[in-house]
Amino acid sequence: MAHVPGKDTVLCISLAGRPGSFGVRFHNHLYEQLGLDFYYKAMTTQDLPAAVSGIRALGIRGCGVSMPYKEACMALVDEIDPSAAAIDSINTIVNDGGRLKAYNTDYLAVRQLLELHRVDPNTAFALRGSGGMAKAVASALRDAGFTQGTIVARNEQAGRQLADSCGYRWQADLGDLCPPMLVNVTPIGMAGGVEAEHLAFSLEAIAAAQLVFDVVAMPARTPFIIEAERQGRAVITGLEVIALQALEQFVLYTGVRPTPEQVKLAVAFARLG
Known part of the structure; x- marks a missing residue:
């Protein structure tokens, strides 16, 4: 009952x-x-x-x-x-x-997940996003000892501000950068889909990565996560x-x-x- x-x-x-x-x-x-x-x-x-x-x-x-x-x-x-x-x-x-x-338990959750997945703090990463959740994730990475980070955000003001606050670089787009860890903290992928525009990062960037982390929780397996798994990459999901x-x-x-x-x-x- x-x-x-x-x-x-x-x-x-x-x-x-x-x-x-x-x-x-x-x-x-x-x-x-x-x-x-x-x-x-x-x-x-x-x-x-x-x-x-x-x-x-x-x-x-x-x-x-x-x-x-x-x-x-x-x-x-x-x-x-x-x-x-x-x-x-x-x-x-x-x-x-x-x-x-x-x-802020978002921050606490990301810190725990980095430890649970035993992610090496020496891992370079690119984080796409500049909003409130991006701030939580970037700050958790910073406080966990990750120093080689790039914030990828088209909003230059917000992107630079977040990057500066955490000691990271800012870029408007990923360009030729292919770091071993990719982190999506944008709504890209929430609608599902399989086309390239539904991926938070390019196929080439995913192929070059070792770990992908998508903060989108619904669906639990976003196009980004599905493609990363298809390519045999380790994943951390928004769920x-x-x-x-x-x-x-x-x-x-x-x-x-x-x-x-x-x-x-x-x-x-x-x-x-």
Whole structure:
């Protein structure tokens, strides 16, 4: 029987410009499996300061923060964890008795994945993108000791700013550069497709790479990942990122760390939504 929220149920929410279902299904599945009296709901808002004040006033335990609110929330919380301070962007708020502390579990997830996949920090890379998530990934690479990086972004101002903040180079396009690691932090590939324009990097660049990392989570196997696997390259997928960042949010909200098998089942359930 599905969990029915009651007067003592602890509420967690997410705020996004375009709310999705992955987090809702992931968190609520784990709450039910672990017998926790929690409930998670996705929301959006036209008044961010009021919404964050509501988290405090209503005793909402936790809040996931997605675009376009990640940077605007920074000034609305009481404390900022180093994971968020490192990139001036948050994706998680935890309410401890009315005191709001902000984290960035995207950053934490990327750091963990680099360790799990045993990626050598001496590996040179090209990262395509310059938005908020690109900032999280580039900062995680920087703090993990990666020094040979190139930010590839057509938006020169944003691209240069990100590159300068992390000590990397900037280029408007990849050109003849063929580094051993390619990282996509743009929406390219979200629509699927098999043509070259649906690939975050060229076929030649993929052929020259040893590892490709695509932050796009839906679909889990983007054209970029499919082509890399076809060419026998090692891959890190966006599904791994979204699962790890959601897991770290869950732990921050509940104080409970599920088993790897429980997380695997929750990810499978969340993907059905």
